[in-house]
Amino acid sequence: MEQEEKSYVIGLDMGGTNSVFGIVDQRGTIKAQTAIKTTGYPDFADYVKASVEALQPIIEAVGGIANIKGMGIGAPNGNFYTGNIEHAANLIWKGIVPIGKMFEDALGIPVRVTNDANAAALGEMTYGVARGMKNFIMITLGTGVGSGIVVDGNVVYGSDGFAGELGHATVDRSPEARHCGCERHGCLETYCSATGVARTARELLVKYADEPSLLRNTNPDEITSYDVFLAAEKGDKIALEIFEFTGRMLGEACANFALFSSPEAFVFFGGLTKAGEYIMKPIRETYDKNILNIYKGKAKLLCSSLNGSEAAVLGASALGWS
Amino acid sequence: MEQEEKSYVIGLDMGGTNSVFGIVDQRGTIKAQTAIKTTGYPDFADYVKASVEALQPIIEAVGGIANIKGMGIGAPNGNFYTGNIEHAANLIWKGIVPIGKMFEDALGIPVRVTNDANAAALGEMTYGVARGMKNFIMITLGTGVGSGIVVDGNVVYGSDGFAGELGHATVDRSPEARHCGCERHGCLETYCSATGVARTARELLVKYADEPSLLRNTNPDEITSYDVFLAAEKGDKIALEIFEFTGRMLGEACANFALFSSPEAFVFFGGLTKAGEYIMKPIRETYDKNILNIYKGKAKLLCSSLNGSEAAVLGASALGWS
Numbered sequence: 001m002e003q004e005e006k007s008y009v010i011g012l013d014m015g016g017t018n019s020v021f022g023i024v025d026q027r028g029t030i031k032a033q034t035a036i037k038t039t040g041y042p043d044f045a046d047y048v049k050a051s052v053e054a055l056q057p058i059i060e061a062v063g064g065i066a067n068i069k070g071m072g073i074g075a076p077n078g079n080f081y082t083g084n085i086e087h088a089a090n091l092i093w094k095g096i097v098p099i100g101k102m103f104e105d106a107l108g109i110p111v112r113v114t115n116d117a118n119a120a121a122l123g124e125m126t127y128g129v130a131r132g133m134k135n136f137i138m139i140t141l142g143t144g145v146g147s148g149i150v151v152d153g154n155v156v157y158g159s160d161g162f163a164g165e166l167g168h169a170t171v172d173r174s175p176e177a178r179h180c181g182c183e184r185h186g187c188l189e190t191y192c193s194a195t196g197v198a199r200t201a202r203e204l205l206v207k208y209a210d211e212p213s214l215l216r217n218t219n220p221d222e223i224t225s226y227d228v229f230l231a232a233e234k235g236d237k238i239a240l241e242i243f244e245f246t247g248r249m250l251g252e253a254c255a256n257f258a259l260f261s262s263p264e265a266f267v268f269f270g271g272l273t274k275a276g277e278y279i280m281k282p283i284r285e286t287y288d289k290n291i292l293n294i295y296k297g298k299a300k301l302l303c304s305s306l307n308g309s310e311a312a313v314l315g316a317s318a319l320g321w322s
Numbered sequence: 323m324e325q326e327e328k329s330y331v332i333g334l335d336m337g338g339t340n341s342v343f344g345i346v347d348q349r350g351t352i353k354a355q356t357a358i359k360t361t362g363y364p365d366f367a368d369y370v371k372a373s374v375e376a377l378q379p380i381i382e383a384v385g386g387i388a389n390i391k392g393m394g395i396g397a398p399n400g401n402f403y404t405g406n407i408e409h410a411a412n413l414i415w416k417g418i419v420p421i422g423k424m425f426e427d428a429l430g431i432p433v434r435v436t437n438d439a440n441a442a443a444l445g446e447m448t449y450g451v452a453r454g455m456k457n458f459i460m461i462t463l464g465t466g467v468g469s470g471i472v473v474d475g476n477v478v479y480g481s482d483g484f485a486g487e488l489g490h491a492t493v494d495r496s497p498e499a500r501h502c503g504c505e506r507h508g509c510l511e512t513y514c515s516a517t518g519v520a521r522t523a524r525e526l527l528v529k530y531a532d533e534p535s536l537l538r539n540t541n542p543d544e545i546t547s548y549d550v551f552l553a554a555e556k557g558d559k560i561a562l563e564i565f566e567f568t569g570r571m572l573g574e575a576c577a578n579f580a581l582f583s584s585p586e587a588f589v590f591f592g593g594l595t596k597a598g599e600y601i602m603k604p605i606r607e608t609y610d611k612n613i614l615n616i617y618k619g620k621a622k623l624l625c626s627s628l629n630g631s632e633a634a635v636l637g638a639s640a641l642g643w644s
Contacts, residue, residue, distance in 0.1 A: 077616075087616075135481040149582065151478050158473070158584025159457040160620060165581045168614050170574070174496065182614055252492070259487045260471065260582045262480025292490050292504055294399075294409075298482060 011317025072319025121148025251286025333639025394641025573608025
């Protein structure tokens, strides 16, 4: 009897709080899903054991491990070359965690590891809006700003597996540049992450002290990018200006990024993209204004086509096919 | 009789004024060299004809065309994908010039085309200081600033063949940012090219009007980066400050470039590298100060090991092996 093609992969999206597992088919449909707490297991071996226990029933649901080609893991500071999580600041396991090898041993299938932004890029290339593209740059707009860079159809991992940290590109060198969690100043993510947007909101509410705004109904320290979106939807001038500013910063930055790999597209992903044209219009306008002549009109500026809550698991799973 | 391995390649370094041809062996020795004027042939077909005539005797000198594996061309706006020169501002031929195909037809060997900075990167990887490296960034410091980016052992050409224009990275967004020939402002090359250094010299001579300097013996409009070097050698404070400033701008910029591909090295090439530690020390110090923590101590900052006058031909020739 001819051996059947293995039809599924497992994706693991490891966040600081939750770890979500999905079993995915070749068309990018999540056939089954489960989750455990990331924080519940001080000993990493216990985390792997709990994961395998949670996976067992959903693996059985697709006909057993023999039908599964591999597993892909998107994890903070996940290193594609080593298969390890290396010195992740937001996880309880310190130092080097050999997550790839431990899941391989536990499940008996090939396991590949990368970080969440690279996983997102793979997800778009495999199932999403970047299907068929060989050169594009993924920008993830979440609590921070991440990036996954695809050149000639491959994610750029660089000399050490940690390439593609465009969220830490210095975009402001002035003395007023914002301080970043990475201990440097003026990083893109201090302006264009969800927390960057909230920071901009607080700044502009002070700057335009005489301008009424719905955002003044919220404690400044508790303003979220979603509050800004809701206010923008009601035509709030300050809220619109916040997205305008954020989009301009992103457009300028992307015009610089294009010099590197002349991508056919930038793909934006994350909560902020829900702001739609409020943010995409200034991105496009500023990109077009700042891009070097030879690249003009070449790169598309797109939003992810994947369902937000599924995208991270899909992205991780994409690594399971390789 | 077994066919002998083809032992040589032809390199063509096309500059705005001169076109230099070399026949190169596998160790990177230029066995024979010739040149023609780039500007002497309004009809491009005549340029190819003159090139082939000039090449004939040096091809014969290595035993004929049968010993030659291929030809590589480094030319302004040379496009690796199409084999064309496309809209080169500084050449007399306008529009699209199918240089690759025309040399292939004339010589009967494979011909590959790229721009000079990518050729330089290939030269370093094939014969120079980047031998054995899979991930590095070449920065050429000439009249402009060029770059060639190598990821996973391949030059990054991007979606259109024109990737790698880091000389046009915006490094100053302030209102005082320098105007660039590309019609934008604050490009790296307005600060760190040979002409950028001369520009800095003129600015600092005004800024430190009371400080004596050997550079005041030259008409400000005629100061070259070589004058600045000679003055620095004599301990001239302003000259030293010029290289310090230039190196700091480069170090900051390279710290941003590292975020993209986490290279194992930056390789600097061109006249300015003759300034040695005057420029390399501030590059290193500023890079180390600005680099994101996870990349700290990883990338080497190197100068090209190729003989300056031969490097461009060697670089172009490296493309002939592929």
